[in-house]
Amino acid sequence: MxxxxxxxxxxxxxxxxxxPGSDEPGKQSSPIVRSNKRxxxxxKGAPDANDSDVNRAPPAKSxxxxxxPVRSYRKNCLQPxxxxxxxxxxYVKVSMDGAPYxxxxxxxxxxxxxxxxxxxxxxxxxxxxVYSEREGYDxxxxxxxxxxxxxxxxxxxxxxxxxFITSCKRLRIMKGSEAKGLGCx
Amino acid sequence: MxxxxxxxxxxHVFSFIQSDKDRNAVSLVCKSWYEIERWCRRRIFVGNxxxxxxxxxxxxxPEVRSVELKGKPHxxxxxxxxxxxxxxxxPWIAAMAREYPCLEEIRLKRMVVSDESxxxxxxxxxxxxxxxxxxxxxxxxxxxxAIAANCRNLQELDLQECEVDDLSGHWLSHFPDTYTSLxxxxxxxxxxxxxxxxxxxxxxxxxxxxxxxLNRAVPLERLPNLLYGAxxxxxxxTGVYSAEIRNDVFSSxxxxxxxxxxxxxxxxxxxxxxxYLTAVYPICSGLTSLNxxxxxxxxxxxxKLVSQCHNLxxxxxxDYIEDSGLDALAMSCKDLQELRVFPSDPFAPEPNVSLTERxxxxxxxxxxxxxxxxxxxxxxxxxxxVSIARNRPNLTHFRLAIIEPRSxxxxxxxxxxxxxxxxxxxxxxxxxxxxxxxxxxxxxxxIGTYAKKLEMxxxxxxxxxxxxxxxxxxGCENLKKLEIRDCPFGDEALLAxxxxxxxxxxxxxxxxxxxxxxxxxxxxxxxxxxxxxIEGDLRTQGPKTVRLRSFTYTGRLLGQGxxxxxxxGQWMKKWH
Numbered sequence: 001m002x003x004x005x006x007x008x009x010x011x012x013x014x015x016x017x018x019x020p021g022s023d024e025p026g027k028q029s030s031p032i033v034r035s036n037k038r039x040x041x042x043x044k045g046a047p048d049a050n051d052s053d054v055n056r057a058p059p060a061k062s063x064x065x066x067x068x069p070v071r072s073y074r075k076n077c078l079q080p081x082x083x084x085x086x087x088x089x090x091y092v093k094v095s096m097d098g099a100p101y102x103x104x105x106x107x108x109x110x111x112x113x114x115x116x117x118x119x120x121x122x123x124x125x126x127x128x129x130v131y132s133e134r135e136g137y138d139x140x141x142x143x144x145x146x147x148x149x150x151x152x153x154x155x156x157x158x159x160x161x162x163x164f165i166t167s168c169k170r171l172r173i174m175k176g177s178e179a180k181g182l183g184c185x
Numbered sequence: 186m187x188x189x190x191x192x193x194x195x196x197h198v199f200s201f202i203q204s205d206k207d208r209n210a211v212s213l214v215c216k217s218w219y220e221i222e223r224w225c226r227r228r229i230f231v232g233n234x235x236x237x238x239x240x241x242x243x244x245x246x247p248e249v250r251s252v253e254l255k256g257k258p259h260x261x262x263x264x265x266x267x268x269x270x271x272x273x274x275x276p277w278i279a280a281m282a283r284e285y286p287c288l289e290e291i292r293l294k295r296m297v298v299s300d301e302s303x304x305x306x307x308x309x310x311x312x313x314x315x316x317x318x319x320x321x322x323x324x325x326x327x328x329x330x331a332i333a334a335n336c337r338n339l340q341e342l343d344l345q346e347c348e349v350d351d352l353s354g355h356w357l358s359h360f361p362d363t364y365t366s367l368x369x370x371x372x373x374x375x376x377x378x379x380x381x382x383x384x385x386x387x388x389x390x391x392x393x394x395x396x397x398x399l400n401r402a403v404p405l406e407r408l409p410n411l412l413y414g415a416x417x418x419x420x421x422x423t424g425v426y427s428a429e430i431r432n433d434v435f436s437s438x439x440x441x442x443x444x445x446x447x448x449x450x451x452x453x454x455x456x457x458x459x460x461y462l463t464a465v466y467p468i469c470s471g472l473t474s475l476n477x478x479x480x481x482x483x484x485x486x487x488x489k490l491v492s493q494c495h496n497l498x499x500x501x502x503x504d505y506i507e508d509s510g511l512d513a514l515a516m517s518c519k520d521l522q523e524l525r526v527f528p529s530d531p532f533a534p535e536p537n538v539s540l541t542e543r544x545x546x547x548x549x550x551x552x553x554x555x556x557x558x559x560x561x562x563x564x565x566x567x568x569x570x571v572s573i574a575r576n577r578p579n580l581t582h583f584r585l586a587i588i589e590p591r592s593x594x595x596x597x598x599x600x601x602x603x604x605x606x607x608x609x610x611x612x613x614x615x616x617x618x619x620x621x622x623x624x625x626x627x628x629x630x631x632i633g634t635y636a637k638k639l640e641m642x643x644x645x646x647x648x649x650x651x652x653x654x655x656x657x658x659x660g661c662e663n664l665k666k667l668e669i670r671d672c673p674f675g676d677e678a679l680l681a682x683x684x685x686x687x688x689x690x691x692x693x694x695x696x697x698x699x700x701x702x703x704x705x706x707x708x709x710x711x712x713x714x715x716x717x718x719i720e721g722d723l724r725t726q727g728p729k730t731v732r733l734r735s736f737t738y739t740g741r742l743l744g745q746g747x748x749x750x751x752x753x754g755q756w757m758k759k760w761h
Contacts, residue, residue: 064590064671066260066265066670067263067645068528068531068586069586070528070531071262071320072262072264073320073346073348075531078481078529
């Protein structure tokens, strides 16, 4: 019987119904820190948010995922044109040729192309190579592309980042010869 | 030997018993009742599609006519469930295609429905009448074309807020000219334009059409013709509600509305031009249901409309109505039972409208039949919640969302514990509760003590320790669905109340410090629990699903960091 499992087991059978604050020496306050961390991406990198007073966490000025609880259907209907940096999250579908299902990412989370590309590489376990304006993505059989507002398929990286995130409707990681065709000869 | 009724008599008696709960009770009486009951059960409801397999269902109940399935957990609505998680309906359709040739009705909620599934439905069930897809995704208009073309006896096609791959509006033209049985059509979630002439002809040749909900692409100028073709309509969802202001359009619109003497429900109203709203005034007094939640118009225009709807029972509206508008509502609509106020701009850093807790207090005071509330606002106080509770002890659904997580009582700066405490204490019939704002373990103590009829509870950014969760799990006897996000609840309360979990339909916990070990333990100790863990950080990585359905532990240790735990309830013991 594994050690940690036994411990857990014991705890499960011991029911403590003390009032909050009564002696529970094993209680950690760090879980609360963690949930605060999730709420504000500013502390994304920080391993220990300074959170001594759990009751008055700094208000999350930018949004946690799925908060406020407004259905995406409703959000899309209300503000179809609004693409401002209003913290609403900009979820786009990402497909990769050959993958059995699509993913979705929030473009708002990334600040630049390298970040986005790295995330895509991690998500799909592929490598897109190095971008250059002349050659497109060199050194790989994959090329990240996106569908813009006009319905055209563009190579990721050509336009400034801000312009990209407002015009990108969906992403597709193209594979093989089709991908090669996008780089200008 | 006791005499017993012949089978046919029992079957006849059982046919009057509709509720699942009662049917299940009947089946437990004795073996012969079990047998008779299972052969005559016609409707099945599966609240969690992973709680039972389609084969078990078809084996036990061979003569089913109507099936309702629910898939993803509620929090999927807010992007908390990763893509590819599941809830694929195809295996169910395939099993039913084999075993239920006489199937008539399929209702699905939050499931992934492929075109293949729709095509299979269209081919397999000759008597198919009703298809309701609520919050579903995964299909395209090609699938709809198959349904339209093949389901000769279709009465209801209802796509509620589905994500459809809208390739074109051509699918609607697949209804054959001989098809006349349409009773209810809801295409409000589709974006592409259907052939308007095909739609007009369809509407005109279906004399039983009661409910028609159009999509945004249907221009306002074409609405009168559609209404002339279906003056018997009870429920209408308009298309886009704007057009150039023209007298001829206005007068034909008014005339057409006036001709619909049975209209009880109105919705749609995208891009409303206030001038055209007056066209519906003639029918306002007959309305019982009004959905203006896509109508971005100001309080004044909303009030003018709503205050004519004296028989209104259900109102969905945007916060543009403001406190003053809700005051007017409270005065005019004394039959109001359900109110939902949605945020017009949930992400605006500052309030963009003057809607506060006062509006809700006003409605709670003025509308004696108010039972169901969904309210988005930016500030709340204990005093207001106490007033609401005292005014409306008949509340059954109370869902409050305060835009900023952990917002305190804006008057006292303290937690909203006592306010929600008053809600659960006074509203003894409360079945559904969503809480918001700054909340400590204390509020959960109140809930566990008083909310004895509570069936569904949603908690976010609340509580201090496991005690909070423990109060809920140990106190709420009727709790069926519990969803928790971003709360400091860990393993202890969960493990201490493991037996409770088996009585529930589902538990969702995300961004809570639950350990993988606890999940594993639960899966091992509670064989009727379907335990699932999704790993990853929702925010940055896009989580991978680790499906541990029967908890066959693969020996793969998940990395550090927060876990997203879904515990799925109960293998229903009656379903073996």
